[in-house]
Amino acid sequence: MTQTMIVQSFGFFIAIGLSPFFVGLIQTTKARIQGRHGPSVWQGYYVLLKYWKKETTLPENSSLIFVIAPIVSISVMLLIMLFIPWGKQLPGVLAGDFIMVFFLLALERFWTALAGLDTSGTFGGLGASRILTIGIGLEPMLFAVFGLCFFLTGNTHFAQISPLWLRQAPHLLAWFLAAGGFALTILLEIGRLPIDNPDTHLELTMMHEATQLEYNGRLFAFSHFASMCKVTAMLAIGWVWFGPTLSSQWWTLLLHLFELGVSSILVGVVESFTIKMRFFRIPYYVSAVIGMGLLAVVITAF
Amino acid sequence: MMVIAYLFLLGLPIALFARQPLRSKLSLLCYSLLLLGIALIALYHPSTMMVHGALFALNPLRAWFLLLLSIVAVAVSWYRFGYQDHDDKATAFWLPLFVMSMTGVLMANTVWVFITFWELMSITSFFLVIVHHDREHVLPSGYVYLVMSQISAMAIIGGLFLLVSQVHSADLSVIALKAHAMNPGMKNWVSALLFIGFSMKSGVIPFHIWLPRAHPIAPTPVSSLMSGGMIKLGVFGLIQFLLLDVGVQQVFWAVLFLLVGAVTALLGVLYALMEKDLKRLLAFSSIENIGILFLGLGLMAVGIVLHRPTLEVTGMIATLFHAFNHALFKSQLFMIAGAVQQHTGTLDAERLGGLLRTMPGMGIAFIGGSMAISGLPPFNGFLSEWLTFHGLLSLMEHFGAFWMIVSFAVILMLAMTGALACLCFVNASGVIFLGVPRASRSNHPIGKAMTLPVIGLLFVCLAIGIDPNWLLSPLFAVFPQKPTLAVSSFFPSSLMVMSIVLLLLLTFFLWLSRFWTMKKVPNWQCGRVVHEQRQMSFTAFTKSVRTSLAIIYRPHRHLERTGTQAAYFPEQLIYRGGVRSIWEKYLYRPTYRLVWRLSGLTSILQAGSIQLYLIYMLGTIGLFLLFVH
Numbered sequence: 001m002t003q004t005m006i007v008q009s010f011g012f013f014i015a016i017g018l019s020p021f022f023v024g025l026i027q028t029t030k031a032r033i034q035g036r037h038g039p040s041v042w043q044g045y046y047v048l049l050k051y052w053k054k055e056t057t058l059p060e061n062s063s064l065i066f067v068i069a070p071i072v073s074i075s076v077m078l079l080i081m082l083f084i085p086w087g088k089q090l091p092g093v094l095a096g097d098f099i100m101v102f103f104l105l106a107l108e109r110f111w112t113a114l115a116g117l118d119t120s121g122t123f124g125g126l127g128a129s130r131i132l133t134i135g136i137g138l139e140p141m142l143f144a145v146f147g148l149c150f151f152l153t154g155n156t157h158f159a160q161i162s163p164l165w166l167r168q169a170p171h172l173l174a175w176f177l178a179a180g181g182f183a184l185t186i187l188l189e190i191g192r193l194p195i196d197n198p199d200t201h202l203e204l205t206m207m208h209e210a211t212q213l214e215y216n217g218r219l220f221a222f223s224h225f226a227s228m229c230k231v232t233a234m235l236a237i238g239w240v241w242f243g244p245t246l247s248s249q250w251w252t253l254l255l256h257l258f259e260l261g262v263s264s265i266l267v268g269v270v271e272s273f274t275i276k277m278r279f280f281r282i283p284y285y286v287s288a289v290i291g292m293g294l295l296a297v298v299i300t301a302f
Numbered sequence: 303m304m305v306i307a308y309l310f311l312l313g314l315p316i317a318l319f320a321r322q323p324l325r326s327k328l329s330l331l332c333y334s335l336l337l338l339g340i341a342l343i344a345l346y347h348p349s350t351m352m353v354h355g356a357l358f359a360l361n362p363l364r365a366w367f368l369l370l371l372s373i374v375a376v377a378v379s380w381y382r383f384g385y386q387d388h389d390d391k392a393t394a395f396w397l398p399l400f401v402m403s404m405t406g407v408l409m410a411n412t413v414w415v416f417i418t419f420w421e422l423m424s425i426t427s428f429f430l431v432i433v434h435h436d437r438e439h440v441l442p443s444g445y446v447y448l449v450m451s452q453i454s455a456m457a458i459i460g461g462l463f464l465l466v467s468q469v470h471s472a473d474l475s476v477i478a479l480k481a482h483a484m485n486p487g488m489k490n491w492v493s494a495l496l497f498i499g500f501s502m503k504s505g506v507i508p509f510h511i512w513l514p515r516a517h518p519i520a521p522t523p524v525s526s527l528m529s530g531g532m533i534k535l536g537v538f539g540l541i542q543f544l545l546l547d548v549g550v551q552q553v554f555w556a557v558l559f560l561l562v563g564a565v566t567a568l569l570g571v572l573y574a575l576m577e578k579d580l581k582r583l584l585a586f587s588s589i590e591n592i593g594i595l596f597l598g599l600g601l602m603a604v605g606i607v608l609h610r611p612t613l614e615v616t617g618m619i620a621t622l623f624h625a626f627n628h629a630l631f632k633s634q635l636f637m638i639a640g641a642v643q644q645h646t647g648t649l650d651a652e653r654l655g656g657l658l659r660t661m662p663g664m665g666i667a668f669i670g671g672s673m674a675i676s677g678l679p680p681f682n683g684f685l686s687e688w689l690t691f692h693g694l695l696s697l698m699e700h701f702g703a704f705w706m707i708v709s710f711a712v713i714l715m716l717a718m719t720g721a722l723a724c725l726c727f728v729n730a731s732g733v734i735f736l737g738v739p740r741a742s743r744s745n746h747p748i749g750k751a752m753t754l755p756v757i758g759l760l761f762v763c764l765a766i767g768i769d770p771n772w773l774l775s776p777l778f779a780v781f782p783q784k785p786t787l788a789v790s791s792f793f794p795s796s797l798m799v800m801s802i803v804l805l806l807l808l809t810f811f812l813w814l815s816r817f818w819t820m821k822k823v824p825n826w827q828c829g830r831v832v833h834e835q836r837q838m839s840f841t842a843f844t845k846s847v848r849t850s851l852a853i854i855y856r857p858h859r860h861l862e863r864t865g866t867q868a869a870y871f872p873e874q875l876i877y878r879g880g881v882r883s884i885w886e887k888y889l890y891r892p893t894y895r896l897v898w899r900l901s902g903l904t905s906i907l908q909a910g911s912i913q914l915y916l917i918y919m920l921g922t923i924g925l926f927l928l929f930v931h
Contacts, residue, residue, distance in 0.1 A: 033928050057817070061738055061832055063658050065669070067817045075807035079800065097693050100679075102717075106798075107678040110724055114669070117732030117838060120656075121827040122891060125838020129731065132725040135717060136586045143717035147710055150695050181694045212824055228545040256395075283850060297710050301703035 004089045006133045007249040009157070013131075014257065016078065017101060020230040020263040022235070026192075029268025044228060048221050056217025069115030070219045075227035076108040078118065080233045085158050085240055087249030098146045100236070102139070105189070109135050118212030126210035127210025130279070134207065137286035138188055144293030145182045149241060151297060154176070154250075158240060177296040179242040181289045186234045192267055194277040194285050205276070232271025235263045248264020306430060310338055310409065313402025317395050326394040328383050333398060334375035337405060341369035343775045359411040361473065362776055363546075366622055367538045369678075370629040373762070374530035377755040378523045381637050384751030385522060385642060392433045393521055400426040400527065406537055413462045413472040419904070420458065425453040427532060430524040431516045443515035450512040454502035454506045459537065461495030464488065465548070471641065472874050481547040487692045489548060493555060504592045506566045508885050514577070518649070519689050522640025525581060530633030541618065554629065556607050559600030560708060564715040567593025571722040572854060575729070575844045579638045580649045581744070587675065590719060591628045594690060597712065602694040615778075616693040619792060622777060623685035630921065631636050631683060632673040634759040638668045641752050642734065646742045651840040652734055655740035656689055663753040665735040670760045672727035677720055680801035682766040684819045687720065689792060710747035713895045714922050722847075729843045737837045765930030770802045830844070841879070855881040 010061035016236070024041035027207045031038020058066060085095035109131055150156055152171055189194040197205040212223055246252045277285065316333055319324040344365035360368070403426055406419030432444035466472050468488055469480040484492070502509040517525040552554065554792065566818070568588030577583040598621030605614025641664050642657065643649050658665035674681035677688075694716065697709040766773055770793055825832050848857050858880060866875030 012836065018447065028730060056817075057823040058820050058822045060822045061656075061825060062822075063736060064666075065658075066816065067820070068812075071808055071811040071815060074811055075804055078807055079804055082803070083796075092795075093799050094796060095794060096800065097794075098802060099695075100797065101690050103677060103679055103688070104682055106676070106720065106724055107673070109726055110673065110676060110678055113728045114732050114736065118736040118825070119825065120737035120832050120837050122830070122836050123828060125732075125843065128728065129838060129843045129846065131727055132721070133850075135724060136847065137720040139717040139721040140714040141789055144710075146697060147713050149343065151698050151706065151710075154699055156692070156695065163925075213828065217820075222811065222815065231494070279846065279848065293708065294707075297706060301706050 003249060004087060005091050007087035007253055008085070008091060008094070011082055011084075011253045011256070013196040014209045015084075015086065015232055015260070016229060017230040018257065018260070019225070020048060022232055022260055025072070025230045025232075025261060025264040026268040026271070029049070030272050033269065033272040035121070041075065041244055047106050048225055051221035051224060052218060056219055059119055059214045062214070065111075065118045065144070066206055066214070066274065067116050067219065069118075070110040070215065070223035071109050074222045074229070076104045077226045077233060078228035080104055081099055081229060081236075083158060084233065084236050086236075086253050088252050089249070090158065095157050097114070098158065099147050099156060100117045101158075102142055102146065102213040105142070106135070106139065108230075112223075114210050119214045123206070123213055125295070127207055127212075130207045131211065134188065137282055138185070139186070141181070141221050141289045141291065144290045145178055145185055147236065148293050148296050150176045152300065171296075174244070174300045179238075179301075181292040181296075182238055182242065184285070184289050186238055187267070188285070190231045190234050190267075192241045192271050193230045195279055195282060199229045210238070231264075232260060232266075235260055235267075239263065257287075308355075309400060310340065310405045312336070313398040313405070316398040316449065317402075318600050320398075321391075321394070323390060326398075327379065330357060330382070330394075331376065331379040334372055334379050334401065337368065337372035337401070338376055338786055341372050341807055345369055346569075347920065348776075349541060350805050351921070354690075355411065356473075357415050358406075359410055363542060363622075364408045364540075366626070366777060367534060368405060369409070370534065371401075371404055371531040372627050373635045373759075374527060377633060377637070377759050378526050380755040381526075381640075382523050384753075388614040393524070394432065396426050396430045396433075396522065398926070400430055404527075404531055404535060408538065408845070413466050413474065413477075416474070417455075417462065421455055423532065424448075424455055424534070425526060427451070427524070431520045433521055433529075434519065435526070437519070438545050438572070440519045443519050445913075447512040447516040448845045450502060450509065452833055454499045454509075454536075456522075457495045457499030457502065459499075461492050461499060462543070462716075464495065464525070465543070468492075477543075478547050482549050483550070486551060489551065492548055493544055493550060494673065496539070497555075497558070500536040500544070501596075502536075504533045505589050506562055506592055506596060508591050511883075511886060511890060513589055514573075514582045514585040517588075518579055518581035522636060522643070525585075526633040526640075529585065529636055530553065530629040531595050533588060533592060534595075534629060535840045537592070537599070537621065538627055538918040540599060541602075541621070543643075545599065545606060545618075548716075549606055550603050551607065553607055556600055556603035556798065557708065559596055559603050560712055561600075563598075563600050564712045565592045565593070566590070566596060567719045568715050568722075569854070571661040571719050572725060572847075572851065573883075575722060575726045575847060577649050579735065579842055580651055580730065583651075583726070584635055584639060585721070587635075587726065588628075588632055590622070590723065591632070591675070593596030594687070594716070595624055595628070597694070597716065598622075598624060599692055601690075601697060602703070604697060604701075613693065613696065616689065616696065616792070619774065619777060620686060620689040620693050620766050623689060623774060624683075624772070626773075627674070627682040627686050627763070630759050630763050630766075631671045631681075634667065634676065634756050635671045637752070637756050641748050641756070643744050644693075644752075645748055645867055647744055648742050648747070650742075651730065653741040654734045655837065656738045657833060658735040660745045661753075664748060665731075666754045667680060667753075667760045668735055670763070672731045672758075674763045676724040676727050678724075680764065680767045680804055681764045682770070684768050685793065685797065687716075688797070691716065692792075698737050719917040725844070725847070726834075729840060733838065733840045733843065737834060738834050738843060740834045742752075742835075769798055793865055794922055854884075856884065857881050 024044045024209055028038050028041050064272045070072060083094055112130035113131050115125035152174060188302055191208050215223060236256060239256055243259055314332060320329040324502050344360040355913060364557060404423035405420045407416060407423055410416035410419055428448045429596045431447055432440055434440050465477060465481060468484045469477050505513040517529060536697060549551055567590050570586050570593055572582050574586030574590060578587055598617050601617025602614050645661055646654060674683040677683045694709045695714050698706050860878040862876040863872035865871065
């Protein structure tokens with residue numbers, strides 16, 4: 001029990017600390033594929049430090065909501081990180097389940113969109129509308145995959161899902177469908193594919209960034225850091241559920257960190273070689289994932 | 303202690319004798335507090351009050367609904383001290399009667415008392431809805447409500463009479479014992495009539511059209527009570543009569559509940575998205591939440607049909623808990639809508655904006671209420687939706703391929719409903735309360751009497767969201783014969799840990815941000831100037847949803863140019879756009895026309911000429927004479 005506690009808190013802090021590095025890995029990969037040298041992989045830390053030191057100002061039309069929104073984002077992301085089993089198990093008080101994570105992600109989306117409307121600007125409102133419209137597709141996608149995981153393992157708890165997976169040999173195809181569906185869902189959730197591009201500030205591709213235009217200083221550092229943590233958290237959930245585990249908790253933690261690095265590079269590669277979609281094509285993307293979920297359910301049911 | 307429960311009949315003297323405005327408001331508040339006391343005693347100390355008379359009785363299920371009703375009544379009657387109504391005399395007369403009749407429906411222990419109070423409830427609520435009958439559109443909408451509620455009452459009365467004729471007793475406690483053993487054919491008829499009647503009163507799709515008509519025209523205290531209390535009584539009727547007493551036996555009923563619930567939830571919120579009138583938006587959102595309640599009822603029905611007590615209890619607790627939560631935040635949101643109307647004189651969201659500055663308490667409460675209704679932690683809506691999801695997931699597990707696919711589909715629809723509710727309420731709270739003010743600039747001050755009950759309800763929502771166990775523990779007494787399930791098996795402690803850690807993290811980062819040192823500077827806005835017209839408008843916010851789901855919405859737009867050279871140099875552009883209701887076009891209009899034509903046929907017999915009627919009378923007398931002879 002004490003070992004679980006130690007591994008969990010260790011993993012929690014390391015994963016948070018490495019979040020800017022993983023995003024840096026994605027950006028470096030993309031730069032190398034494009035033939036550029038690109039910024040250093042540690043660029044995320046410099047950026048965060050720069051924002052942290054700067055003076056924070058508020059736009060004159062804004063209200064309390066503007067201050068609270070990035071704080072909600074960072075709190076939610078840290079909370080999700082806390083509920084991920086970094087070793088193999090979770091301490092009892094943290095036996096969280098995926099429905100909780102689902103609603104926490106919705107909470108973050110709610111506040112980010114609200115902050116976009118609070119600045120009384122055109123872009124903020126557009127970004128808010130886009131984020132939430134994407135959410136309409138995203139939430140059934142998440143539940144298609146979550147529900148499938150529940151169905152295959154009979155458990156909603158994070159810590160108990162992964163070990164049970166390996167015993168489900170007859171449902172190997174369902175496993176692949178679930179993993180593939182979750183990968184597509186993650187890409188949409190962290191705003192990489194199929195429409196968003198977090199590295200540019202072009203109004204055509206802005207979603208999350210459009211709501212952040214008025215932020216600076218510490219508040220922007222918070223929301224920036226929150227989006228980095230989101231990448232780590234979503235990738236980690238994927239690996240915890242669909243990846244292998246090792247016999248020792250410490251080795252499992254190390255394995256997860258290694259996997260996170262690998263998957264960051266993978267995200268960079270996939271993003272470089274995939275063409276972005278039009279906004280109104282998103283229902284096709286969503287229905288592909290939901291179709292995969294349904295197919296997996298039908299396969300296992302009969 | 304029997305007398306205490308009969309005290310609810312005090313509503314009648316209050317309505318009749320408390321005519322002075324202040325006295326009537328004060329007496330209604332006391333009356334609501336009395337009801338709250340009765341509900342709390344009956345729920346948490348049932349042994350001190352053995353209420354089981356011939357006419358009225360309270361059990362945990364009824365006491366639970368009485369609790370939610372009386373909390374809404376207390377908040378509403380408090381709110382009335384600040385609410386300015388032009389025709390307060392009529393409201394002051396009908397409102398205590400309305401609350402009393404709802405209580406009577408809950409406490410009734412015979413079919414006759416139940417029907418009497420049910421009809422009294424329909425009639426009093428009709429008079430409350432048409433209080434402002436001198437305004438435009440009020441009477442036609444009120445009549446739609448009256449007709450729908452009477453059709454529903456007819457179905458309920460028919461169902462209950464059939465039930466009485468089968469068990470040979472009008473006593474509800476006898477019915478509860480004997481109704482299970484009815485013959486299956488009759489059971490189906492009773493179930494069908496009760497289902498139609500009660501679900502019409504709850505406002506499920508396709509019987510929903512009265513809700514968005516009746517709620518906006520009613521004074522705010524009335525719409526709060528109707529949405530928070532009255533439509534839940536339909537759900538109460540379904541639980542008490544259909545699911546607990548009669549008990550469903552075929553899979554058909556369970557699937558019907560789930561299907562109706564999922565469709566109602568999804569379509570309700572989709573329609574809510576397109577409403578510019580804040581109260582109509584809230585009315586459609588009530589329809590959505592009734593859909594979620596029906597999903598819980600569906601789970602309960604599956605549990606009954608397949609004899610799985612755990613699922614049955616989960617479904618019922620999910621329904622009861624969500625009904626309670628919805629009563630809290632929906633009545634709160636309606637009260638804020640009333641305050642917005644009083645503050646600015648309009649409910650049209652396109653003309654509102656930036657209200658957080660002039661009414662900060664209401665604005666914060668609306669955002670909190672929006673979070674609760676979208677099912678976001680740490681508010682109470684999150685827990686009841688969590689439980690509904692959990693029940694649906696457990697339906698996926700052990701019940702075979704059919705239930706698995708049904709519940710998978712329902713889960714996806716519910717997830718989508720949650721996201722749409724989020725969109726809808728971010729739109730409402732963001733456009734109305736944030737940003738800079740739009741066209742409407744009058745600001746009539748809002749008093750503390752209106753703000754305090756609203757904030758109070760928000761705190762209750764938060765308290766329940768952090769620890770629901772104290773509230774839910776007496777509910778398990780509804781199932782004395784079933785295996786006792788601890789509340790802790792429903793809500794794991796990690797949910798509480800999550801809420802508390804979330805609040806701690808928020809406080810920590812708020813402190814870390816040093817927000818008190820931040821200066822206000824002019825907006826950047828990519829170099830543009832902030833202008834009320836350049837903000838995201840209410841309609842534009844949902845544009846992409848409207849485009850993607852054109853098949854449901856049937857959007858239409860019309861652009862008119864005016865001026866001498868309108869084609870090239872228009873002086874004014876007039877834009878009209880909106881969505882069409884397919885239910886009214888394809889279901890209600892044809893039905894209405896059919897009824898109209900059928901009633902036209904009676905004119906062959908009844909033409910209105912005295913000579914014809916005299917001939918009828920003569921003929922009747924002749925026939926009688928022949929018959930007697």
